[in-house]
Amino acid sequence: MSCFPLKKDGTDIIIENKTNSTLKNITITTSEMVRTIYVDSIDKEKSLTKFLSMKNNKTDGTYIISYEINDITKQVKNGYYTNGGSLNSSIKFIIEKDTTLVKFGKMKIY
Numbered sequence: 577m578s579c580f581p582l583k584k585d586g587t588d589i590i591i592e593n594k595t596n597s598t599l600k601n602i603t604i605t606t607s608e609m610v611r612t613i614y615v616d617s618i619d620k621e622k623s624l625t626k627f628l629s630m631k632n633n634k635t636d637g638t639y640i641i642s643y644e645i646n647d648i649t650k651q652v653k654n655g656y657y658t659n660g661g662s663l664n665s666s667i668k669f670i671i672e673k674d675t676t677l678v679k680f681g682k683m684k685i686y
Contacts, residue, residue: 585631587662588681589613591641592623592670599671600644604628606657607637633660641669641676654678 589604602615610632618624628639639655655667655678666681 586627586629587657587664588625588666589628589639589641590623590625590666590668591615591618592668593618593620594670594672595645596620596673597645601649602641602643604639604641604669606630606633606639607653608633608635608660628662630657630660630662633657635660639667643671645671650676652676652678655680 591599591602591604593599597620599618600616602618603612604626605612606628611629613626613628615624615626636656636658638653639657640651640653642649642651644650652669655664657663664680664682668679668681670677670679
């Protein structure tokens with residue numbers, strides 16, 4: 577039995593801004609683009625957690641984050657979900673000056 581609550585209909589998305597600039601126009605979605613999280617901005621050295629609902633996802637796919645930094649739009653595709661369901665309790669995007677790291681939370685057991 578798990579010691580943390582499982583969310584079978586989605587996953588927590590954590591975004592950490594480790595840059596010296598504000599991130600703007602942030603979107604988080606899946607490759608199916610069924611649901612999208614919109615965030616206006618995240619200040620430098622701040623973080624944010626949102627829940628990405630996947631209750632209407634049906635296929636296999638990947639997670640997509642898009643954001644603007646210093647007037648440049650960046651997009652990162654990473655991770656994997658199957659049969660419309662997340663395999664992880666959370667996905668953390670750590671945005672640094674020149675890269676985006678992705679860390680995955682505990683595997684879900686259904």
